[in-house]
Amino acid sequence: MATTTDAIIFDALQAHLRTMPNVLPIAGPNITFPAAGQTKPEKFLKLDFLPNRTRQITLGDDPQQKIGLLQVSVMWPVGKGILDAVETTGAIINRFKNQVLFASGVKITISSEPWAASPIQDEDRLNIPVTVPYIAFEPET
Secondary structure, three states: OOOOHHHHHHHHHHHHHHOOOOOOOEEOOOOOOOOOOOOOOOOEEEEEEEEOOOEOOOOOOOOOEEEEEEEEEEEEEOOOOOHHHHHHHHHHHHHHOOOEEEEOOEEEEEOOOOEEOOOEEOOOEEEEEEEEEEEEEOOOO
């Protein structure tokens, strides 16, 4: 169970993604993917969690602002075209657009519309990163 603010934020964001209809398998940070004995799926999502500096909004012990990014990379096989991969990035953008999530006393606001970067062509995969910016406040103690 997540107890620190950054852990609560990451847990809420990845849980929101996992409940997306028809979601692809997800490779989380620092988790063996695929699980032992399984083959890597042709198409999957790769998560990166990029918290930024905490912003001191007020003096004293008041809750502080947390800002950062969740990056969801759409990993697509070479030779399968780009249209379906771009459709998948659009579904992720729509999933997070205008969202406010609540988890363990933390309000997480998607601070602007997520965006997809230009496709990155690797030898065996096409990678299209989708960046989801967030702002949250530490819970009051």
